[in-house]
Amino acid sequence: MIVLKADIPEAGYGKKVVLRNVSINVEQSTIVGIIGPNGAGKSTLLKVLMGIVKTAHGTVSMDGKVITNHSSEENVRNGISFVPQGNRVFTELTVKENLEMGGYLLKDKVEIEKRLSSVLELFLDLKDRIKQDAGRLSGGEKQQLALARALMLQPKILLLDEPSLGLSPKLVTKAFETIYNINQQWKTTILIVEQKVREVLKITHHVYALRMGEVVFAGAPQQLQDSEELKRIFLL
Numbered sequence: 001m002i003v004l005k006a007d008i009p010e011a012g013y014g015k016k017v018v019l020r021n022v023s024i025n026v027e028q029s030t031i032v033g034i035i036g037p038n039g040a041g042k043s044t045l046l047k048v049l050m051g052i053v054k055t056a057h058g059t060v061s062m063d064g065k066v067i068t069n070h071s072s073e074e075n076v077r078n079g080i081s082f083v084p085q086g087n088r089v090f091t092e093l094t095v096k097e098n099l100e101m102g103g104y105l106l107k108d109k110v111e112i113e114k115r116l117s118s119v120l121e122l123f124l125d126l127k128d129r130i131k132q133d134a135g136r137l138s139g140g141e142k143q144q145l146a147l148a149r150a151l152m153l154q155p156k157i158l159l160l161d162e163p164s165l166g167l168s169p170k171l172v173t174k175a176f177e178t179i180y181n182i183n184q185q186w187k188t189t190i191l192i193v194e195q196k197v198r199e200v201l202k203i204t205h206h207v208y209a210l211r212m213g214e215v216v217f218a219g220a221p222q223q224l225q226d227s228e229e230l231k232r233i234f235l236l
């Protein structure tokens, strides 16, 4: 079953066209990767899906219902969580408060507590730092917190924009492990934008490669690894 579907003949910023003829399908409970060089339009694509960048001609649908240009607020209610590039957290708030913010749509205090403990099962390092100010966390821990916060509403689909950006090689491995575990344990559908191509291909079921706003490859990660030309373009 397809959870998220987008057909975008054109999208961009004012007169500047960034995406052309981009079509993507995300199957339920899979991890789908979007790779491509800097400036290819990866972040723009996620912003169109999230309704942050509006599209005049495109169509985005979720569970078969058209959601094109819905506000991000509506999309969150609909089960889409987005972790933008930079893994920002509220530095003045504690880890726990950050997670509670992630669950802001939940009214029931007991339910929030339940979610907190199930999210923390996936992020054991954060469990030990629950009362600490998020500003005092390391880069890797902030990234974990941004992911954990996005899971508080138990989204149907998680959109991740370069979660490994700025992390040391060891923490990059850990970040990908966590993302893989989220998908395995919660069956959460994940759409992940990444520049760490080798690593992302290991955890994805399907991958799209963008170049100058166009899809130049769509298929299984193995297929991409088998093509010398694509390997050269995407620096595998």
Ligand SMILES: Nc1ncnc2c1ncn2[C@@H]1O[C@H](COP(=O)(O)OP(=O)(O)O)[C@@H](O)[C@H]1O
Binding pocket: 013, 016, 018, 036, 037, 038, 039, 040, 041, 042, 043, 044, 045
């Ligand atoms: N807010 C914006 N206004 C105008 N142009 C933008 C804006 N954001 C990104 N762009 C341009 O859109 C193109 C694609 O950017 P982006 O989607 O961020 O690429 P990627 O995430 O693949 O690096 C780039 O040429 C970039 O300069």
Ligand SMILES: [Mg+2]
Binding pocket: 042, 043, 044, 085, 161
């Ligand atoms: Mg980007």
